[in-house]
Amino acid sequence: MATGDLEAGQLLCESMVNPVGIDMLAPRFSWQLKSERRGGLQAAYRIMVADSEENLLRCTDLCWDSGKVQSDESVFCTYEGEPLTSRKRYYWRVKVWDQTEAESDWSTVAYWEMGLLQREDWKALWIEPKQEPVAEDPILSLREALQCDNPTDTSVLHPCPYLRKTFSASSAVRKARLYATAHGVYVFEINGQKAGNQELAPEFTSYDRYLQYQTYDVTDLVKNGENAIGAILADGWYAGRIGLAGNSCQYGDKLGLLFQLELEYEDRTQEIIVSDQQVKCSTGHLIYSDIFIGEKVDARLIKDGWTLPDYDDSAWDPVSAAHFDMSGLVAHYGEPVRVVETLPAVRVITTPKGETVIDFGQVIAGRVSMRVEGPAGTEITLEHSEVLDEHGNFLNNIKGRHKDQKDIYILRGGEPETFEPLFTFHGFRYVKVSGYPGVVLPERFTAAVLSSDMRYTGSFECSDARINRLQMNIMWSQKTNMLSIPMDCPQRERAGWTGDIQVFAPTSAFNMDVLAFLTRWLRNLALEQLPNGEVPNGVPYHKSFIHIDHTLMGKDSSAGWGDAVIIVPWALYEAYGDVKVLEEFYEPMVKWIDYVRRTAENEMPDNFDQMDDVQKERQKYLWNTGYHFGDWLMPSASSPQDSAIKTKEPVATSFYAYSAALLSKIADVLGKHSDAEYYSDLNRRIRKAFSEQYLQYDGTLSAHFQGAYVLALQFDLVPEEARGKVAEQLARLIEENGCRLDTGFVSVPFLLDVLCKYGKRDLAYKLLFQTECPSWLYEVERGATTIWEAWDAIKPDGTVSSMSFNHYAFGCVGDWLYREVAGLRKEQAGYKKIRIQPDVECGLSHASAKYESRYGTIVSGWSKQGRRITVTAIIPPNTTGTVILPNAMHENVKESEMPLNEALGILSYRQTNSGVSVHLGSGSYRFTYDLA
Incomplete structure (x- = not known):
């Protein structure tokens, strides 16, 4: 018997709402349980799938009926029905039962649509318009490229090709789908109207290994009778001038197009219009368009009506058929650029x-x-x-x-x-x-x-307007740097630096739903991984990137950058509870650790022959050779290269240990227990070697820099008995620096956590509220609207540098604001179990965070008026939570004016040395008490 109190909503297929044109053969479903009662938990679910909405509602001719499944799982439930078919749209719905056996009605109907699953589904030919090959720029060194101040010679740029084809629809069209991709970037029109609202398709991927095609529902654009379809191409990332060095022709020097327009008429007959040699080409008002340089348009050359069927294209040129391997062609996954x-x-x-x-x-x-x-x-x-x-x-x-x-x-x-x-x-x-x-x-x-166009999932707000502006800056840097790939900056490089996203991934997952977006990028990373296991410093790893890495470093990867292959999937698993992301990238993770292990064992430092046998044996577990970025952009360094030289050894070994520890955890999650033991033992050996090599008796490290201490403490590289001394050394360095940070890219994510963990919470807040350079609020007080690449991009004397003013990496503090200041934390991956633990003594009068998890909305908020504390918590259905009320006595705590022992939804509570711990079920709660 269904009850109106219980329902399933917010239906997602592969983390997307009603996706069209996917190629997963076993898509996964997620939904949110909705219940007005406190303590609601799912006990069972039932999913139905059909290839028509009518069949679904009638429960006939189903593709899959899961039956009633006894399970509390409402995320990533895998389709197990009949094989899925290219082009077909499938409809699904779900109903749930709670722990009292109350039954919901069926959810609203959602759908997904398959793309072209087989090579044989493609009838179209690759075509290339008449064009001059893109001029390949001479290879410059990094120094030459960055010092080049000459205006771009735009005379070598070419007009954007226009392509068009006419066709006739023999009767009323019931359904029309356009499948398309390009070498370059493209836009389509049908009968004078743009197809879809996606920008810069097919977007930035490793074109030679992973080329996305897009699926457009163009039913409303095709009419009975004569029609025309047209496309414009531009160089984009494929042939344009991209990257730090600004080289052209990363993947090719000719633009190409592949499209297939499939029509289904009302009588269910079908027709396919394809890219072939019947397509004609010309040029128009786009004199040139380069993804970096910019665009030049001469509106006097506009071809009015060029995508209308009666346009005279008799003077247009024929196109040429081209032949390319289509094995790397995949359906677009994740949210498009808009x-x-x-x-x-x-x-x-x-x-x-x-x-x-x-x-x-x-x-x-x-x-x-x-x-x-x-x-x-x-x-x-x-x-x-x-x-x-x-x-x-x-x-x-x-x-x-x-x-x-x-x-x-x-x-x-x-x-x-x-x-x-x-x-x-x-x-x-x-x-x-x-x-x-x-x-x-x-x-x-x-x-x-x-x-x-990812869904926003998180927000943070507090009583300090400057911190609120910092949060806005973090969000803006994420929004404007997650454009097709996780970019470092939107102006100079637009590169998918692996180090940048690994430090920012936890914050990004608070702010937006990045699961599909970063999974797609990781698929490119896995394809770009070198045979020896090296993970490139940037993905996509295009020709310009490779040249920079090889000339600057002599290799393709760096510690703290290549480790993204492990750190980013783990961050996604932690945020969303998606085990598949660990399964999919487990092999690349293993290959990376194997590469690091071989390097550590076989490449020895220059003074190896002067070492005794014990020291020589230790070197096998120290990653202390080759070039690394180290704690990049450490403020006290005289240059980025200086920070790399000074910190590369401890940073490299620290990340070797960290990745081994994470891989042990990942193996455990996947049930690979022998692997977990192996990587745990490897981690133990690395930690021992690190402390013996770099740690002195008084707690100092041989690399006496804040970042080295932060990583050593965060990654448990210091024996337990020495951690207090090491923490004191870190605190002393910060205090001697005027309570200012001196951490670079890879250590700053952990700086404030380490200080809080080792009893230096006051010092952590001094860093947060610091307004002198370098600090987060220094940027805010100088009018920053995004996160800067360097802490002193504008010098204290007002001098403006030529750095990027939009890099999200140092915005990784956002994760800490959510967790520590507002107190919104997870106790289980994906927020199945939640912990609310606000810091009411942080110097603010209130703070709150909201997060839209896969299970529903989580809220952690608090306010302080005198000694009166109010803590608000929202725990979504099908989860449980623990609220920690700091410095409270249980007899003085009330929830919505009720004593704890009388409040609904409270499962248990206990007095602790630090306050009251309350275990509760789902619902909205408001606790009030006076500080003890």
């Missing part, structure tokens, strides 16, 4: 130099939309930057070859016109406008924010 937000211009500035600059008030990744009218042939230039210089003038803060970030628009004349680039994006807050006819008015400019 325009996720638009921002109005805040003000128009006339700088001291007399230049006109638009301020959008926020650093973003995206592009400008401009409305204008004026004489034909008028040329307007838009240049993009993140900062003004110390005098208030426009500053191109990113240096190097092809870092122009410049768009050019030539007016058609006559009617009002709108320009917005199609195939490029920029990292900017400020836009310098040159050549605009008339007065530059802010209302004529908007900024379109581009990002992978």
Whole structure:
């Protein structure tokens, strides 16, 4: 008997809402239990799947009926029905029972649709328009590329190809799907209307190994009778000038297109329109478009109606068929890049130099939309930057070859016109406008924010406006750097540095649902892993990246960067409880640790021959040779290279130990217990070697830097009896530095946790609230709207550097704000068990965090007025929680004005030395008490 109090909602298939065009043969389902009663737990579920909504509702001709399954699992439940078929849409629903055997109604109906699962499903040919091959730039050294100040020679850039084909639909169309991909980036139109709202498809992947195709529902665009389909191509990441060195032709020098438009008529007959030699090509108003350099448009060359069926294309050229291996072709997985937000211009500035600059008030990744009218042939230039210089003038803060970030628009004349680039994006807050006819008015400019369109899942708020701005900056840096891949920055490199995302992954999973997004990136990482087990420093690992690594390092990976192959999947498992992500990447993890182990055992330091036998044996467990980035961008270092040289040895061995420990845990989760024992023993040997090699009796490390101490303590590299001394050394270093941090990329995520763990909580908060450089609030007080690459990107004297002003790595403190200040923690992977433990003595008067877990909304909030403490907690159904009420006496605690022993939903409670621990079921709770 169904009860209205219980329901299943928020249905997801493979972590997405109603995905279209997936290729998983056993997709997984998740839902949230909803119940108004406290303490609701799922005891059983039943899933039904059918290939029509009608059959599903009638419970006939089902593809799968799980039957009533006794299970409390409501996430990642795997489809176990009949084999799935290409192109077919499947409908599903679920009902649940709780622990009292109360039964829900069936959920609303959700669906997913399969893509093209077999090579034989593709009838289309790869085609290439008539074009000049993209000019391959000369290979420059990193130094040469970064010092290159010459304007880009745009004469070598080519117009964007236009392609079109006409077709006839013989009757009313019931269903139309467009499957498409490209070498380059593309956009499609059918009968003058854009297909879908995705941007920069097929997005940035390891094109030669992992090329995504997209599926578009274009039923509403195809009409009975004559039709036309058209596409525009641009170089994108495939052939454009990308990366730190700005090289072109990373994957090829010719653009290509593959598309298949499948029609199903009302009478169920089918027809397929494909890319073939019947497609025609030309060029148009896009004079060039480069993903980094920018875009130039001559509106006088617009081909009106070129995707309408009656357009005269008699002067267009034929295309050529091309032949490429399609084994790397996969369905798009995860949220696509879209325009996720638009921002109005805040003000128009006339700088001291007399230049006109638009301020959008926020650093973003995206592009400008401009409305204008004026004489034909008028040329307007838009240049993009993140900062003004110390005098208030426009500053191109990113240096190097092809870092122009410049768009050019030539007016058609006559009617009002709108320009917005199609195939490029920029990292900017400020836009310098040159050549605009008339007065530059802010209302004529908007900024379109581009990002992978992931669901927001977390929020943090407190009584300090500066900390709230810091949280906003973290969120903005994540939003604008998670654009197809986890980028380091949206202007200079846009590279998938493995080290950056491994330090930021836990914070990213609080802020957004990154499971599908980062899983897709990890699939590229696994494909890019070298045969010897090395994990590249960046993924995708394109030609420009490889050149930099080999010239700078002489190899492809670094400690703390390659370890992302283990750290990122573990962060995803911890956040979402997804065991499959550990299973899928277990082999690459093992290959990475094997590579590090072999390197440690076989590559010895220069002074090896001078060592005694004990020292020589120890070297097998120390990763102390070769180049590593170390604790990159350590503030006290004279240069990034200096920080690498000073810290690489302890950092490398620290991460060797850490990854071995994580792999032992992962093996245990997967039931590989002998592997778990092996990696646990390896970790023990590394820790022993580390302490013997680097730790002195008084608790000092041979690398006497904050980051080395943080990693040694966080990764348990110090014997228990010496940890207090080592923590004191860390505290002394911080205090001697004016209570300012001196940690780089790989140690800063753990800095505040280590201080709290070892009784230095007051010092942790001094660092959080510090406003002198280097600190998080130093950036905030200097007007930062994102997280900077370097702590002193703007010097204390006001000098503005040529660093990136949008790097999320140091925003990893966000994870700590959620967990420590607001107190929202997990006791079991995926938040099946939750811990609410706020820090009411942190110096704030209130703080709260909200997180949308796979099970539902979790809230941890607290406020302090005098000695009165209020703690609010929301525990979603099908989970349990423990709330720690600091410095409370149980007899003085009330929940919603009820004593603890009378409150509904309280499973148990106990007095501890630090307060009261309350174990409770799902529901919304409000605890009040006076400090003991």
